[in-house]
Structure formats: C-alpha cells, structure tokens
Amino acid sequence: MSLDTDSALQLRRSQSLTSIIRRELERMIEIGELSAGERLNENALAAKLGVSRGPIREACRGLEQSGLVDVVVNRGVFIRALNxxxxxxxxxxxxxxxxxxxxxxxxxxxxxxxxxxxxxxxxxxxxxxxxxxxxxxxxxxxxxxxxxxxxxxxxxxxxxxxxxxxxxxxxxxxxxxxxxxxxxxxxxxxxxxxxxxxxxxxxxxxxxxxxxxxxxxxxxxxxxxxxx
Amino acid sequence: MSLDTDSALQLRRSQSLTSIIRRELERMIEIGELSAGERLNENALAAKLGVSRGPIREACRGLEQSGLVDVVVNRGVFIRALNxxxxxxxxxxxxxxxxxxxxxxxxxxxxxxxxxxxxxxxxxxxxxxxxxxxxxxxxxxxxxxxxxxxxxxxxxxxxxxxxxxxxxxxxxxxxxxxxxxxxxxxxxxxxxxxxxxxxxxxxxxxxxxxxxxxxxxxxxxxxxxxxx
DNA sequence: CTTTTGTCGATTGTCAACATTTTAAGATCG
DNA sequence: CGATCTTAAAATGTTGACAATCGACAAAAG
CATH class of the missing domain: 1.20.120.530 (GntR ligand-binding domain-like)
Known part of the structure; x- marks a missing residue:
C-alpha cells in the first residue's frame, strides 16, 4: 500500500494528471472498453478515476487533436467513429x-x-x-x-x-x-x-x-x- | 456595438472559448507574435483575453498534441523550438x-x-x-x-x-x-x-x-x- | 393527430479559489 | 567576494461551485 502511494506520488511529480488520464483513455479506446460513437461523461469519468473534471477535459482536448474523439460544443466528447x-x-x-x-x-x-x-x-x-x-x-x-x-x-x-x-x-x-x-x-x-x-x-x-x-x-x- | 455583441454571442454558441483561444494562439505563432522557446504565462494570457485559465489550459493541451508547444510539468508551456x-x-x-x-x-x-x-x-x-x-x-x-x-x-x-x-x-x-x-x-x-x-x-x-x-x-x- | 411550447433533469462551459511547485531575490556564512 | 541556504513571490496543478445549454417529456394549441 505504501509502495503504491509512494510510486503514485512519484509519478504525479513527473507527470500531470492530464497526461495520465489521456493515456488511460487511449488504452480504454485501444482495448475497446470505449467503443466508437460512445459519449464520454465527464462527471462519471471524474468519479471513476477519482479526480475532478478539469484534467479530464484537458485530456479530451488532446485526444481531440489526435483524432481519437470528436468534441461537439455543449454536447460532449464522443469516441470517434471511423467509417x-x-x-x-x-x-x-x-x-x-x-x-x-x-x-x-x-x-x-x-x-x-x-x-x-x-x-x-x-x-x-x-x-x-x-x-x-x-x-x-x-x-x-x-x-x-x-x-x-x-x-x-x-x-x-x-x-x-x-x-x-x-x-x-x-x-x-x-x-x-x-x-x-x-x-x-x-x-x-x-x-x-x-x-x-x-x-x-x-x-x-x-x-x-x-x-x-x-x-x-x-x-x-x-x-x-x-x-x- | 450591438452587431459586435450579437456576432460574439453567435460565435460562442457554435464554438467554445477553448477553440477560439487555440486558433488565436495558432495565429500568434504563425505571425511570430509568440516566438520559439517563449513561455506562455497562463495568468497573463487569461487577463489579456478576458477569460479564466481553464480554457487557456485546454487550448494548450490541444496545441501540445499538434506539436506547436511543449508542456513541461510544473514549469509551463513553451512555444516549440524547431531545430x-x-x-x-x-x-x-x-x-x-x-x-x-x-x-x-x-x-x-x-x-x-x-x-x-x-x-x-x-x-x-x-x-x-x-x-x-x-x-x-x-x-x-x-x-x-x-x-x-x-x-x-x-x-x-x-x-x-x-x-x-x-x-x-x-x-x-x-x-x-x-x-x-x-x-x-x-x-x-x-x-x-x-x-x-x-x-x-x-x-x-x-x-x-x-x-x-x-x-x-x-x-x-x-x-x-x-x-x- | 400533429405540432409547438414550456418545463425539468442532466451535462457541459466557465470561473474563482486553494494547494503545490518553481523561481528568484536576499541573507548568511565561509 | 562567492556560494549556499532561506524565504517570499509567482506560476502551475487541481478542485468544487455556479451559469448556460441541451434532450426529453408533458401539456397545450392548431
């Protein structure tokens, strides 16, 4: 337990929550845990990952630029559906x-x-x-x-x-x-x-x-x- | 005046502050108003553009993914210097x-x-x-x-x-x-x-x-x- | 019966404040 | 005089709260 928290702290010193979350989301997309067209609920994700919505939103902006999600104003971010x-x-x-x-x-x-x-x-x-x-x-x-x-x-x-x-x-x-x-x-x-x-x-x-x-x-x- | 506020409202309904700021930053970089290696001060930018730091940070995460800035944890975002x-x-x-x-x-x-x-x-x-x-x-x-x-x-x-x-x-x-x-x-x-x-x-x-x-x-x- | 309008709950957009880290100036000591 | 430690200011990371918007359902009008 102490090891976990220590390494977690060490990680947080060299990485931001945003980058950790972005990688986590990329992983979820890669293994299909998030399927195409699905909407990302910021509140639900924040609660699930134990962080606030800020880093979640920042991570999504990175994913948008790399083409993994589509962001629609006032509607949310959707896992991109490739036709x-x-x-x-x-x-x-x-x-x-x-x-x-x-x-x-x-x-x-x-x-x-x-x-x-x-x-x-x-x-x-x-x-x-x-x-x-x-x-x-x-x-x-x-x-x-x-x-x-x-x-x-x-x-x-x-x-x-x-x-x-x-x-x-x-x-x-x-x-x-x-x-x-x-x-x-x-x-x-x-x-x-x-x-x-x-x-x-x-x-x-x-x-x-x-x-x-x-x-x-x-x-x-x-x-x-x-x-x- | 009324025209200005109308168009501004119209814009804000179809675009988020984040996307507007990202384009503005891209423009600043393109015309050289922000030069390579320079650090982006979130507070100063927020004050200059009349918004809070949230949208600024989200825009920077997009720019990071597109390779226009480098983000260093706890140090800030820097206009990328291409060698x-x-x-x-x-x-x-x-x-x-x-x-x-x-x-x-x-x-x-x-x-x-x-x-x-x-x-x-x-x-x-x-x-x-x-x-x-x-x-x-x-x-x-x-x-x-x-x-x-x-x-x-x-x-x-x-x-x-x-x-x-x-x-x-x-x-x-x-x-x-x-x-x-x-x-x-x-x-x-x-x-x-x-x-x-x-x-x-x-x-x-x-x-x-x-x-x-x-x-x-x-x-x-x-x-x-x-x-x- | 269809269409429109109004309201409600849920969700996103934005902000201001707090916590942590970095940085730089100044003091102290060798 | 220079180096190092101390300390305060500034900047970033993160959070929780508030405002604005959207989708759905229900009610009313045509």
Whole structure:
C-alpha cells in the first residue's frame, strides 16, 4: 500500500494528471472498453478515476487533436467513429509513410537491425504455424514499428504511432488479418530482403505495396473510397 | 456595438472559448507574435483575453498534441523550438505526403482544376516578375493546398495543414524562398503538366522531388540530419 | 393527430479559489 | 567576494461551485 502511494506520488511529480488520464483513455479506446460513437461523461469519468473534471477535459482536448474523439460544443466528447472511407484514407497515408521509413532505413541499416527484423519475421512464421493470431498481431506491429524507428526520423515515428492509434477506432480492421497472415509475412520477408540489400527504392516500394495490398483487400483499388 | 455583441454571442454558441483561444494562439505563432522557446504565462494570457485559465489550459493541451508547444510539468508551456533536424524531418514527411496528393489527384483531376492550378502558377510568375515575395508565398501555399484538397483524401488534407503550421516554428524557413522562386515555379509548371497528363507516378515524383529539392537546399542530401 | 411550447433533469462551459511547485531575490556564512 | 541556504513571490496543478445549454417529456394549441 505504501509502495503504491509512494510510486503514485512519484509519478504525479513527473507527470500531470492530464497526461495520465489521456493515456488511460487511449488504452480504454485501444482495448475497446470505449467503443466508437460512445459519449464520454465527464462527471462519471471524474468519479471513476477519482479526480475532478478539469484534467479530464484537458485530456479530451488532446485526444481531440489526435483524432481519437470528436468534441461537439455543449454536447460532449464522443469516441470517434471511423467509417470505411476514413479507414481507407488512413491506409493510403500510412502506405507512403511506411514507404518513407524503408527508404530512410535501407541506406543506413546495420547488420544487427537486419537480424532483429529477421527474427520478428521468423516469430511471425512461428505464430502463424501455431495458428496464433494473438501472437501474430503484436509482432507484426513491432516489426513495422522497428523499421520506422530504425529509419531515424522521429517525426515519422510519432506520426506512425498516431495513425496506428487511430486505426484502432476501425473495428473491422481484423477482417484482413486471418486470411492474409501467410501472404503478409511473405511480403515481410521481401521487405527485409530489400532493406538488407540496402535498396532504398525497392524497400520503399515493397513497404508501400504491403500496406496498399491490405487496403485493397478491405476496400478495393486505390482511388475508390467506400462510404461506410 | 450591438452587431459586435450579437456576432460574439453567435460565435460562442457554435464554438467554445477553448477553440477560439487555440486558433488565436495558432495565429500568434504563425505571425511570430509568440516566438520559439517563449513561455506562455497562463495568468497573463487569461487577463489579456478576458477569460479564466481553464480554457487557456485546454487550448494548450490541444496545441501540445499538434506539436506547436511543449508542456513541461510544473514549469509551463513553451512555444516549440524547431531545430534543423526537426525541420529536415518535417520536409521528408511532407515530401511523401505531397507525392501522395499528386498520385491521388492525377487520375481524377478535372479540366477546371487544372485551370485553377495553372492560374496559381501564372500568378506566382507575376509575383516573381514584380519581385513580390509577399505575394509569392501565399500563392505557393494555396497551390499546394489545392492539389492536396483536390486529391480527395481528407486525412491527408488535415495532415498537411498540421505540418504546415508546424513549419512556421522554423524561423529560418524563408531562407530557401528568395533564391528559389524562379526554379520553384518551373517545378510547379512541371507538376501541373504531369497532373494534366493524368500521370499519377509522374505527378507523385515531381511533387516529392519539389519538396526534397527545397529540403536539400537548406540541409543537404536526404539521410543527413543537421543538429542545429 | 400533429405540432409547438414550456418545463425539468442532466451535462457541459466557465470561473474563482486553494494547494503545490518553481523561481528568484536576499541573507548568511565561509 | 562567492556560494549556499532561506524565504517570499509567482506560476502551475487541481478542485468544487455556479451559469448556460441541451434532450426529453408533458401539456397545450392548431
């Protein structure tokens, strides 16, 4: 108990309630505890988290700017509902950002980084062989996060993280995963191969195509935006 | 007087003080009234704008998320200072986003849109001939905004707008403009030509190169990040 | 029966005050 | 004279209360 309160105090000295609450809300959105379209009741949230409404409201303003909630004046904040068109647009932006990450990484990649990426691909193969979708998904995420981070553009890192958080708002995203695990990992191998060959243009093209294939599996060819 | 109060009331019914203040702060940053590194005094701002600190703090949390200010716990919010590396990273991201905008627009562009873009280029030529840098800059902005908007990806539109706002934090950005007006507009013509030819890949490449040339003029070749 | 109007409860928008932390000036000591 | 501790002022973090607004339901008018 004393440990808890101590660490809580320590935390509160280095972080504000606002940032803690914002992360908590992001987590709730990510795990689906807050579902799309739902309204956030400030009083209820404040009571549940044991704080006043001020930090709650401040956190919501941050979430609004990062696109996770919509704020309507005098009506409240609503968990953003991503329709098919929004999701398709996100895929397109993500495709070119991932492409850039590959183009940046290829010329400067170290052998150790190639080994790390290769390991992720092998772990995904293992998860796939075991039919373990819950193991595949986080590794897939780590794989792409690593490429972006190794690329060295910190703005690109935060941008991709933000887009990924937004993607969680699209509930049907899991549809593309089960059937595509095998082909998806084949594409991963090709991506690592282009990076290892220090082929910037090839890596960029492979990464971009990788995302667009997912996009097209869900929504049809680029340029066509579904309405729902 | 009555008109003023009426419109003010009308505004306050459709917008919150928070959003009004956020826009006001964004404007202050854009015109340089708030310079990089400067601290925002909540009390002073509240007194100056005639509101309490609550809406000020909420607005700052939004600005933090959009990267315009840094918030340090118990110390305050500071106008973000973009160093050379940050700016170079922004250019790289902007390059691929502009490239995407061209690739999206080329297949669906209307003749009217081509005419609009051509007009912007001609206006830039005129401003250039008159040595009017203050006339060139906003048209250049409108030109690229138009391409992004015509592309039809609304997420890309807001993304590019956010990046452009962030760019204002880099004070030395004007360095690349004076000498590059002529060549820059030549590149603009090539971009419009590729779009008018419905050449998606060509338009994407031309736009991407257009941004990277500016970037390299400021910072050197891609892949090298200056520290300051 | 439909539409409009009025009222009520709930929720958000805003504010002023309190608590905690930082900062800077001044005093004290080596 | 410089360094360090003390202390007061200023700034931020947080809270609870008040005012304004919205949605829903009921009552009255057409």
């Amino acid at each position: 098919g068109r929004d999701a398709a647009e996100l895929y397109e932006v993500r495709a070119v950002l991932y492409g850039l990450s590959g183009r940046l990484l290829a010329p400067i990649v170290t052998d150790e980084q190639v080994a790390t990426l290769t390991r992720y691909v092998e772990e995904m193969d293992a998860a796939m062989a075991a039919g373990d979708l819950n193991g595949f998904y986080p590794r897939n995420l780590r794989f792409h996060e690593a490429i972006v981070e190794f690329g060295g553009n910190s703005r690109l890192v935060s941008e991709c993280a933000a887009i990924h958080r937004e993607m969680h708002l699209y509930r049907r995203r899991t549809l593309d995963m089960p059937g595509r695990m095998a082909t998806s990992n084949t594409e991963h191998r090709a991506i690592v191969e282009r990076i290892a060959a220090r082929d910037a243009a090839g890596a960029a093209a492979a990464l971009e195509e990788h995302v667009l294939i997912s996009r097209n599996a869900l929504f049809g060819p680029l340029g066509h935006y579904p309405d729902a | 050379g590396r940050d700016a170079a990273e922004l250019y790289e991201v902007r390059a691929v986003l502009y490239g995407l905008s061209g690739r999206l627009l080329a297949p669906i562009v209307t003749d009217e849109q081509v005419a609009t873009l051509t007009r912007y280029v001609e206006e830039m030529d005129a401003a250039m001939a008159a040595g009017d840098l203050n006339g060139f800059y906003p048209r250049n902005l409108r030109f690229h905004e138009a391409i992004v908007e015509f592309g039809g990806n609304s997420r890309l539109v807001s993304e590019c707008a956010a990046i452009h706002r962030e760019m204002h934090l880099y004070r030395r950005r004007t360095l690349d403009m004076p000498g590059r007006m002529a060549t820059s507009n030549t590149e603009h013509r090539a971009i419009v030509e590729r779009i008018a030819a419905r050449d998606a890949a060509g338009a994407a490449a031309a736009l991407e190169e257009h941004v990277l040339i500016s970037r390299n003029a400021l910072f050197g070749p891609l892949g090298h990040y200056p520290d300051a």
